[in-house]
Amino acid sequence: MTLFTIDEVRKTFTNGEVKEEILKGINLSLKEGEIIALVGASGSGKSTLLTIAAGLQPASDGQVIFEDNNLTSMSSEEVRKVRASKFGFVFQFAHLVPFLTVEEQLLLMLDVSESKLKKSEQKNEVDRILKLVGMDHRKNSYPSSLSGGEKQRVAIARAIIHKPKVLFADEPTASLDSKRSKEVMLLIRDLTKTLNITTLMVTHDEEMLAYTDRIIKMSDGVILQDAL
Amino acid sequence: MNLAWKEIKKNKVRFLILGSIVFLVSFLTFIISGLANGLSQDNAALIKDLPQGQFYMNKDADQTYNLSKIDSSTQNEILSKEKDAVAFSLQMGFLNDKDNKQQSVAFVTSTESNLFENVKHNEVVLDSSMKDKGIKVGDTLTNNQFSGKFVVKGFVDQKKYSHAPVAYINEQDYKEIYRVDEMQMIFVPDGDSSKEFAGLESFSNKAFLNTIPSYNAEQMSLNMIVWFLVVISGMLFAIFFYMMNVQKIGLYGILKAIGLKTSKLFQLIWTQMAIITVISLILSVTFSQAFNMVAPQGMPFSLTIATTTQLSIVFLIIGFIGATISGLQIRKIEPLQAIQQGEA
Numbered sequence: 135m136t137l138f139t140i141d142e143v144r145k146t147f148t149n150g151e152v153k154e155e156i157l158k159g160i161n162l163s164l165k166e167g168e169i170i171a172l173v174g175a176s177g178s179g180k181s182t183l184l185t186i187a188a189g190l191q192p193a194s195d196g197q198v199i200f201e202d203n204n205l206t207s208m209s210s211e212e213v214r215k216v217r218a219s220k221f222g223f224v225f226q227f228a229h230l231v232p233f234l235t236v237e238e239q240l241l242l243m244l245d246v247s248e249s250k251l252k253k254s255e256q257k258n259e260v261d262r263i264l265k266l267v268g269m270d271h272r273k274n275s276y277p278s279s280l281s282g283g284e285k286q287r288v289a290i291a292r293a294i295i296h297k298p299k300v301l302f303a304d305e306p307t308a309s310l311d312s313k314r315s316k317e318v319m320l321l322i323r324d325l326t327k328t329l330n331i332t333t334l335m336v337t338h339d340e341e342m343l344a345y346t347d348r349i350i351k352m353s354d355g356v357i358l359q360d361a362l
Numbered sequence: 363m364n365l366a367w368k369e370i371k372k373n374k375v376r377f378l379i380l381g382s383i384v385f386l387v388s389f390l391t392f393i394i395s396g397l398a399n400g401l402s403q404d405n406a407a408l409i410k411d412l413p414q415g416q417f418y419m420n421k422d423a424d425q426t427y428n429l430s431k432i433d434s435s436t437q438n439e440i441l442s443k444e445k446d447a448v449a450f451s452l453q454m455g456f457l458n459d460k461d462n463k464q465q466s467v468a469f470v471t472s473t474e475s476n477l478f479e480n481v482k483h484n485e486v487v488l489d490s491s492m493k494d495k496g497i498k499v500g501d502t503l504t505n506n507q508f509s510g511k512f513v514v515k516g517f518v519d520q521k522k523y524s525h526a527p528v529a530y531i532n533e534q535d536y537k538e539i540y541r542v543d544e545m546q547m548i549f550v551p552d553g554d555s556s557k558e559f560a561g562l563e564s565f566s567n568k569a570f571l572n573t574i575p576s577y578n579a580e581q582m583s584l585n586m587i588v589w590f591l592v593v594i595s596g597m598l599f600a601i602f603f604y605m606m607n608v609q610k611i612g613l614y615g616i617l618k619a620i621g622l623k624t625s626k627l628f629q630l631i632w633t634q635m636a637i638i639t640v641i642s643l644i645l646s647v648t649f650s651q652a653f654n655m656v657a658p659q660g661m662p663f664s665l666t667i668a669t670t671t672q673l674s675i676v677f678l679i680i681g682f683i684g685a686t687i688s689g690l691q692i693r694k695i696e697p698l699q700a701i702q703q704g705e706a
Binding site for chain 2: 191215
């Protein structure tokens with residue numbers, strides 16, 4: 135079932151008198167539960183495509199349809215609500231809140247997504263997700279005491295605690311060594327499959343492609359190849 | 363989730379520094395304000411303690427009360443028309459105590475009124491600060507221009523003029539000392555400023571205080587220091603929060619990316635500002651009130667709860683403005699920029 139449709143999306147940046155078209159009419163459909171990797175050289179437009187799909191920046195032209203909602207015609211507040219409740223994000227760096235414990239990072243996400251769970255249920259859910267990512271033993275730790283891999287695990291837990299429909303991952307393993315990268319990728323795959331979350335991921339690391347269902351290769355703002 | 367308090371708890375030193383600065387600036391402001399009020403009382407308590415009304419002095423006096431003379435017919439006319447009006451005079455002078463030591467005083471005399479002490483011939487009522495000079499009720503004091511002797515009949519609290527204790531004397535005795543026949547001024551309580559009397563110029567209480575030599579200059583300087591400190595504290599808030607916000611741009615961007623409302627980020631800095639300011643103000647109010655109680659007797663210091671409350675409210679408003687100005691950059695933060703930056 136199609137969850138996300140990207141229709142003729144274009145993105146143009148103007149630098150002085152120079153206009154640069156980063157995306158040149160992208161068409162893409164994402165199915166529920168799919169793990170899609172966007173690959174390509176630097177400047178190919180993959181990160182721009184991911185951020186437009188995630189509602190983090192507007193498209194210059196075209197449409198982004200998510201669950202029958204046209205993100206490109208929504209107000210910024212409406213897009214924020216969709217991001218908070220339906221999307222999860224994992225970035226190259228974990229970007230955890232430095233003054234919150236691991237448990238509080240996840241509770242904050244439930245707060246942001248306006249979770250209907252009661253306080254006790256929220257705590258139980260946090261415990262459950264932390265167990266899933268293998269970080270339950272560090273729930274009272276602050277980010278400063280965690281390793282890079284542990285931080286990224288917490289970031290993944292934060293990204294899925296509110297049961298999003300789509301997980302956007304921008305180079306989630308770029309700051310990790312090879313062993314940790316594989317662990318994190320395996321974790322993303324297992325979790326998104328278990329929770330039926332669609333994943334759109336940008337990566338440079340070809341080793342990570344083994345964990346995806348579909349690979350989209352981009353170059354100069356167009357899709358060169360869309361392979362299962 | 364109370365993000366504001368959690369951040370303060372985790373970054374105690376950073377917020378302690380900000381709190382210490384707010385405490386020191388507000389404490390200094392309260393102390394300067396106490397001194398300004400104290401000096402103001404010391405300079406003009408006699409006038410400041412009068413109710414709101416109108417002062418009248420001779421137009422020819424060029425707004426200088428000790429050059430003013432109100433002839434008796436005008437005085438009688440006004441006093442008969444205005445029920446609570448009082449004619450009075452005041453001049454700086456001195457009294458000799460029992461050891462023949464000169465004590466500087468401000469002699470005050472008036473017609474019958476409950477606004478001034480009414481004293482009989484050869485009697486004097488003094489400001490209570492004269493007790494510190496060893497003067498007691500029943501003591502006999504003299505003045506070189508006065509043929510008789512003044513017997514101290516009592517003391518009144520906080521009646522000072524031009525930094526000198528007030529000495530209330532009888533009209534007849536005053537006229538003998540200063541060789542005058544007329545009173546200098548008339549005061550009409552609740553008087554209407556539009557009411558005019560031929561040959562007289564009217565002044566509100568505030569306008570009259572400003573005619574007192576040095577009063578205006580002294581108060582202006584001190585009030586300027588007070589308001590300067592208040593503005594500085596606002597700027598400190600803005601600068602501190604700006605610096606903290608700059609360090610957290612990445613974090614704010616990520617929080618916005620995951621869906622946190624910008625208003626929640628403003629709530630975060632407002633709450634932190636309120637917590638820091640309230641704690642700092644509680645401490646500075648406590649310390650300044652303690653100082654008010656232990657301040658040396660001779661020090662002109664007067665800090666009322668009303669003044670500290672007013673200044674505290676001003677500090678909160680200024681802090682709010684400072685924090686809000688610094689927070690305006692939060693609105694401009696693009697989640698995308700933060701994502702493209704390194705670890706926050």
